[in-house]
Amino acid sequence: MSPQLAGVLQLTALIAALALAYRPLGDHMAKVYSSEKNYTPEKWIYKVIGANPAAEMRWPAYLRGVLAFSAVSVLFLYLLQRIQGSLPGSLGFSSIDPDQAFNTAASFVANTNWQSYYGEQAMGHVVQTGGLAVQNFLSAAVGMAVAVALVRGVARSRTGELGNFWADLVRGTVRILLPISVIGAIVLVACGAIQNFSGIHQVGQFMGGTQEWNGGAVASQEAIKELGTNGGGYFNANSAHPFENPNPFSNLFEIFLILLIPFALTRTFGRMVGSLRQGYAILGAMAVIWIGFTALMMWTEFAHRGPAFEIAGGAMEGKETRFGIAGSSIFAVATTLTSTGAVNSFHSSYTGFGGGITMLGMQLGEIAPGGVGSGLYGMLIMAVIAVFIAGLMVGRTPEYLGKKIGTRQIKLAACYILVTPALVLGFTAVAMALPTPGDSMTNSGAHGFSEILYAYTSGANNNGSAFAGLNADTQWFNTTIGIAMLLGRFVPMVFVLALAGSLAEQKPVPETAGTLRTDKPLYAGLLVGTILIITGLTYFPALALGPLAEGLAS
Numbered sequence: 001m002s003p004q005l006a007g008v009l010q011l012t013a014l015i016a017a018l019a020l021a022y023r024p025l026g027d028h029m030a031k032v033y034s035s036e037k038n039y040t041p042e043k044w045i046y047k048v049i050g051a052n053p054a055a056e057m058r059w060p061a062y063l064r065g066v067l068a069f070s071a072v073s074v075l076f077l078y079l080l081q082r083i084q085g086s087l088p089g090s091l092g093f094s095s096i097d098p099d100q101a102f103n104t105a106a107s108f109v110a111n112t113n114w115q116s117y118y119g120e121q122a123m124g125h126v127v128q129t130g131g132l133a134v135q136n137f138l139s140a141a142v143g144m145a146v147a148v149a150l151v152r153g154v155a156r157s158r159t160g161e162l163g164n165f166w167a168d169l170v171r172g173t174v175r176i177l178l179p180i181s182v183i184g185a186i187v188l189v190a191c192g193a194i195q196n197f198s199g200i201h202q203v204g205q206f207m208g209g210t211q212e213w214n215g216g217a218v219a220s221q222e223a224i225k226e227l228g229t230n231g232g233g234y235f236n237a238n239s240a241h242p243f244e245n246p247n248p249f250s251n252l253f254e255i256f257l258i259l260l261i262p263f264a265l266t267r268t269f270g271r272m273v274g275s276l277r278q279g280y281a282i283l284g285a286m287a288v289i290w291i292g293f294t295a296l297m298m299w300t301e302f303a304h305r306g307p308a309f310e311i312a313g314g315a316m317e318g319k320e321t322r323f324g325i326a327g328s329s330i331f332a333v334a335t336t337l338t339s340t341g342a343v344n345s346f347h348s349s350y351t352g353f354g355g356g357i358t359m360l361g362m363q364l365g366e367i368a369p370g371g372v373g374s375g376l377y378g379m380l381i382m383a384v385i386a387v388f389i390a391g392l393m394v395g396r397t398p399e400y401l402g403k404k405i406g407t408r409q410i411k412l413a414a415c416y417i418l419v420t421p422a423l424v425l426g427f428t429a430v431a432m433a434l435p436t437p438g439d440s441m442t443n444s445g446a447h448g449f450s451e452i453l454y455a456y457t458s459g460a461n462n463n464g465s466a467f468a469g470l471n472a473d474t475q476w477f478n479t480t481i482g483i484a485m486l487l488g489r490f491v492p493m494v495f496v497l498a499l500a501g502s503l504a505e506q507k508p509v510p511e512t513a514g515t516l517r518t519d520k521p522l523y524a525g526l527l528v529g530t531i532l533i534i535t536g537l538t539y540f541p542a543l544a545l546g547p548l549a550e551g552l553a554s
Contacts, residue, residue, distance in 0.1 A: 007298050007326025010252055011291075014330070017256050018263055025260065026267025026279075032175045033148045033168060034272065042170050053167035058160040059501030062149055065165035066142060066493060070109050073135060074486075077105040080131045081123075090124035091200055091214055103478040108132055110489035111139035111371060113225070113232030113341045113464035114481060116472040120214055120235045125197055132232060133221045137181075140228030141172035143373030146493050147265065148272075150377045153500025154401050155273045157508045160501050176261070177228060184223030184257055191253070192246035193219040218243055226257035229371040231341025231464040239331070239344040240320050251327050251344060255334045262286075262338055262369035265376045273401055277519035282379055284524040289368035289531070290337055293361055297329040300354045318349025329354075336361035339371030341464025348443075348451065348468040355467065356547030359454055362461045363539045364531055365420065371462065377496050379527075383518070384413045384499070386530040390516050390523075399515060402508040409502055416495040421538045423460035423484045428453050428542065430480075437476050442469035446553070450546035455481060460488035 038046070038053055046053050057065065080087075081096035081104060096104065100117060107114040108131075117123075123132070145168035152162050189195050198215030218234045222244050225232060239245040245254060263283065270279020301315045302325055319328040328345040335342050336358040347358050361368075367378040384400055388410050391398030398405040431437040431452050441448040447469075454467035459481040466472070472481065517523060 003324055003326060004298075004302055006324070007302075007329070010248075010326055011294060011330060014252060014255060014259075018259055021260060022264050022267055025264040027271060029176060029261075029264065029268040030271035032171050033163075033268070035171075038167075039174065042174055045170050045174075046166065049166065051164075051166035053164050053170070055164055056161035057164055059149075059153075059162055059497040062162050062165045063494060063497045066146065066497075067490060069138075069165075069169070070142065070490065073109045073138060074105045077108060077131050077135060078102060080127055081105065084124055084127050087124065087126045089126045089197070093122055093124050096122065096127075099475050099478040100473065103482040104132075106482040106485045107464065108135040108230070108232060109139055110462050110485040111143055111228070111230060111339055111374070112459060112462040112485045112489070113230045114459055114466070114472075114485060115232055115236075115464070116478060116481075118236040119233060120216075125216060128221065128234060129217050133217070133224065136221065136224040136228050136230040136232070137173050137177050138169070140177055140224070140230065140372045141169050143371055144172045144176070144261075144265075145169050145373065146496055147373035147376040148268075150380055150496055150500040151269050151272050153503040154380070154403065156504045157402075157506060160505045162497070162500055162504060177224065180257075180260075181220070181223040181227055184227055184253075185220040187253060188219040188222055188250060191250035192242070193222055193250065194243045195219040213243075222254070223257065226254045226340065226342060227261065227372075229258060229262065229338045229340040229375075231335065231339075231343075233342065239342045240346075242322075245344055248323060248327055251323050251331065254342070254344075255331055258334050258338055258340050258342070259290075259369060261372045262375040265373070266369075269376060269380075275401075275519060278401065281519050281521075281524045281527075282376075282383065284521065285527045285531075286367070286369045286375075286379065288524070288528055289364070290333070293337060293357060293368070294330055294333045297333050297354055297357050298326060300351050300357065301325045301329050303351070315349075315351050315354065318346030320344060332358055333361060335465055336463060337364070337366060337368045337370070339366045339374055339462045339464070341458065343465050346468050347454070347465065348447075352446075352547050352549075352551030352553070355450060355454075356543060356551060358465070358467075359450070359457055359543065359547060360535070360539070362457045362463045363421075363424070363543075364535050365417070366461055366463060367531065374462065378416075378492075381413050381416050381496065381499070382531050382534075383527055384409060385417070385534070386523070386527045387516060387518065388413075389530060390526060394514075394516075396514055396516075399509050400518060402511070403503045403506050404509055409499060412495045412499040412502070416492050416499075417534065419491050419495075420460050420488050423488050424453075424456045425539075425542060427456045427460070427480055427484055431456070431476070434476075437474075440471040440474055440477065442471075446546050446549040450550065453542055453546050456484055459484040462489050 081101040085095040149162040200214040235241040266283040270276040451470040
């Protein structure tokens with residue numbers, strides 16, 4: 001069997017698995033967020049935190065809940081790292097430096113999981129499981145809660161109430177993320193991923209010296225790392241490490257976990273707004289971009305240029321032989337079109353155009369299918385923009401699902417899409433202008449520029465994957481990327497929740513013969529075109545200086 005055919009079969013199996021899970025999971029999540037029943041463990045949690053799950057919140061109160069909870073989470077995780085040296089189960093590792101602790105705390109709370117440290121050489125069991133793994137659940141649940149609040153804003157009318165943040169947070173964690181993660185961890189253990197609390201031990205001689213490995217609760221963290229589109233690996237090699245991702249089946253299973261909830265949330269959206277066809281339209285736009293990017297990446301990496309490529313069957317540098325080009329390409333696209341950040345290959349070693357595809361996937365806003373929660377609300381923002389553009393073309397007041405898109409709504413949507421590019425391009429320009437940050441680049445020229453552009457693209461878009469080759473463990477990068485991660489996560493949420501509140505307050509507009517049907521393939525095509533055009537106009541100059549220049553020169 002040729003590697004190309006094997007890649008097509010893997011992609012087909014993945015699509016089939018996602019299709020089988022789409023309906024039951026999407027319907028289950030709709031029931032979770034629409035239910036008025038509270039389970040006993042949930043009632044205990046509400047009692048401890050002093051929350052009333054039945055109390056409805058307007059968007060400012062909902063936002064305050066998101067920001068307050070996230071601020072406490074950052075502080076807790078920061079302090080946990082700073083006192084690691086005195087904690088049991090630290091494996092002898094010292095406390096984390098202030099700038100590194102800030103960067104990591106911001107990263108995991110923002111669902112970015114950017115790592116500028118060697119996990120197996122820096123973090124003990126307590127920080128890994130009690131700090132990082134916990135935030136893998138909670139940051140994902142926060143993203144899902146914000147997405148559901150926006151869906152309620154679209155579905156409701158004549159009220160500014162968007163639900164209860166604390167109820168959405170707890171239910172998303174207890175009823176969705178936790179059960180699936182348990183199943184996922186069992187599957188990964190069966191595949192060969194490790195799950196223990198052993199200390200550091202020698203595994204033999206290696207090039208004249210001893211080699212040491214430490215164990216850990218890897219499978220359980222790996223499951224939520226992928227399911228919650230987090231991406232932070234237990235080991236520095238992330239999903240290229242055999243303890244995290246042992247074989248081709250586990251590799252495909254991890255990709256399945258990454259894409260599972262973001263795609264299924266489109267059915268949840270359709271169910272909650274009372275029109276499954278609206279969910280299918282959003283799903284179609286996501287699927288077209290994802291499949292298109294995956295096909296383009298596989299073609300780019302399989303293209304033979306010279307005898308070395310021909311012997312290897314394609315661009316195998318930086319890729320694991322147990323996954324091959326196809327498995328690595330599918331994983332790379334899945335992780336950069338979502339906010340996952342997990343990697344099973346060295347993105348810096350991809351072809352010039354291949355590296356550009358990973359960057360462009362993040363720069364689209366990670367909405368195809370995007371992160372857990374953030375992908376759906378990002379796509380709905382783009383849906384509002386697409387409706388507005390369509391309205392301008394035909395000279396009609398734009399409407400989306402019975403809600404008028406007026407001046408206030410379009411300003412909020414525009415602010416949302418401007419935040420991340422401003423962070424990415426602004427920090428990249430400053431880093432390139434200053435002398436010190438450039439010293440962290442392994443390469444010069446277009447590839448070196450791509451290293452820095454990728455780092456801030458990954459941070460501000462809350463992805464967390466690394467292009468590699470860049471020494472990001474410096475005060476400059478730890479601080480600036482940490483700021484980019486926090487602003488890139490929470491500032492857009494302000495505009496999302498404000499938009500949700502403004503939509504929920506409106507009276508429904510009756511559908512007429514002139515109403516744009518947003519559940520048709522024509523609109524899905526318009527949505528895809530809007531996404532690509534806006535991204536192209538925003539990032540093309542920067543991409544031309546980096547991956548495009550490198551690709552054309554090769």
